[in-house]
Amino acid sequence: MEYFLHILIIAEIYIILSLSLNLVLGFTGLPAFGHIAFAAIGAYTSSLLALNYGISPWIGLPVGAILAAIGGILIGFPSIRLKGDYFALATFGFGLIVYSIAKNWVELTRGPMGLPGIPAFPFLGGSLDSVFSYFPLTTAFALITYFVLKRIVNSPFGRILQSIREDEIAALSMGKNVTKYKLIAFTIGAFFAGIAGSLYAHYITFIDPTSFMPMESIAIVLMVVFGGMGSLEGSILGATILVIFPELLRFVGLPDAVAAPLRQMIYGLLLIVLMIKRPQGLIGKYKFK
Amino acid sequence: MEFQFFLNGIISGSIYALIALGFSIIYRTVKFFHFAHGVVYAAGAYLGYTLCISIGLPQIISVPLAVLCSAILGILIDKLCYSPLRAQKSPNLVFLIASFGIFIFLQNLLQILYGAQILSPRTGLIKEGHHILGAVITDIQITIIVVSLILFLGLWLLIQKTKLGKAIRAVSDDPVAAKTVGINSERIILSSFSVGSALAGIAGILISYETNIEPTMGFAAILKVMIAAIVGGIGSITGSLVGGLFLGLAENLGIWKIQSGWKDAIAFGILILFLLLRPQGILGKKTEKETI
């Protein structure tokens, strides 16, 4: 039971990451390949605030999300005028730079040694330090993320984002300030990724740079594409399946040294097959132009 | 002491340039970033190791055979993954994502086959290096520089002076026009993949005698190489040389003052600057789209 809940908690954190990336990639059409960097910003911010200044994660989490959003503006602003694969490359590069900072700015992040002993969320005199107490927290945040994003995409604002995805030039000719909307979407995505990062940090209670490596961003892209771009429900589906399925590999009795790269191989294969056979994923509406 | 850094810069720059050369030739014909090129480089190193050490073939056979296998790997990747996408007229981004998928698949396959430990095809004692201008250079390092120069010259001659080279340039400039004069663009693309992947394989084998082989070597390499190719001017042969050497030198002279852990960040910072300010690279030409 405990193991099952643990998997669900991890899945919910990835659901938040997928939902937020879908807004950027699936609804606005921006191929953001550095999404995990914003989770890193959120995670390290709330962890350091708690460890160094005793600030409660209840405050640290929103601060982390805001810093991640600022990171989104800083990274998005120069990148946004790049097209397609160049944008993907630039955001991937920024993801790598953030990872490098986490690894090398040892005075701040303790580098490869990571941050152990991250405090849990306090609650009603106790703390949320077990799977039973943490599960409602991640569920709440996953639901909030879903409902907020649902409101956004089903509104005139969300319609503009999708028009940018469909045809940027037509959107411009309709008087829409495309650059502004792209930047806002990118920043919202970063904000929620920051939330996911903090949730991860205060659950696992230990983070190090390897939790936020550049290729992790590609895994999130896979979840969004697999579930279906332009479908929030698809992101929930995609993240859940791709988190739960590798766990099943454990039960087959494969040694970890094989299970881990095998899982990655399946991810890689899935990406290739999706691109060739079914870019709209399971229940998606958008196929790339 | 400074000359050593300069020399190290030339050596790693030569390797970057070699891989970038293959990457650029491929880009010229397919016009997307073949990210998986990095894992072909790693595969070349592993294949060289297997043929030479595990199977025991003499280097005179194992090395060319490994290069051939790298070329074949490149062709397989194109035929199985990219060709269907071309048939569907997929946008560049789709190719890039598929390329990431290929990379992840193959890199982890290498990890399963060979394990995560470091390998090396070197046998016997490490030879003493030669002293020159206060720095040390080993035989293998000299080989790297010489082989790179020869290959660059060879590729330059191929592209500029041979019929195949002309066809590659035609497909690169205007694939539709190339078709109307009877050039089979699929075959040209296959040629560029085989040549480009062979170059990656050669680079992998060379570097395996200089440093070691490990499963993630392709990742670090392809990032640098894409930077070198874009900074030098994507698709340009001299651009790959310039970009590769520039990156090698910048890294080695840069770490002189800064901690070596920041090398990646510096390299990517340079890339982003170029993407924003001069996407055509040092040697590239700016183009403007005429119609929308």
Place this chain on the structure above:
Amino acid sequence: MDFFEIRNLTKEFDGVRAIDNLSLSVDKGSITALIGPNGAGKTTLFNIISGFLKPSNGEVLYNEKIITHLNPYKISQEGIGRTFQNIRLFSQLTVLDNLLLGLKYNEGESLLAAITQSKKMKQEEKQNTEKALELLKLINLLDKKDALAENLSYGQRKLLEIARALALDSKLLLFDEPTAGLFPEMTEKIIEVVKQLKQQGKTIIFIEHDMKVVSKMADMVIVLNYGKKIAEGTPDEIRQNKDVIEAYLGKIEEPVKI
């Protein structure tokens, strides 16, 4: 006051002059046809006017304001709307959504409105939906309002693109080959719509190859060739203009007399 004017406009691509020192002006409330052989620079001109291309030289003036270097979205907001030669609809959005994207929202399009589902947003959405349905009635596509734009027929897509430009309520409309590839009934419908627009006080410039349509719709005709203006006048005058005929058919040789 000069409503719309182009002064000494030049556009070069790698040494080729697509537009060559072009000057023209258009009266408010008029319908002007822009004609000329393929490659004459007509669509390039539209791209420059709407801000998607920057000229090498010269100015575009709208209501006496220089708009040459404005961002395309700003030019649209100034009151200039257009359609595209290759039809640019939002393919995977519904017909209704396509129109709603052209209509004006005041605060309803903001992020805050979306998150709070504000009353203002719901109100504007309701009003604009009504306006959009009116427009759909006008072009006989009301029953297709929930269809995806990509699933419409060619003629319906062309109509939708024009309706979307109408939704903008622009004062100056640029139509790029509005009747290309359409059956006669559709073409008549479009001529009807354009004439209605003129009655509403709008100004229209349209690129056209069909001289019958030009005769029926246009007050004035401007003829381009090799990026230069080679003639200007009423449809009747243009039809008889020697330079224009030559431009389309090539130089007319004198028959050899025996």
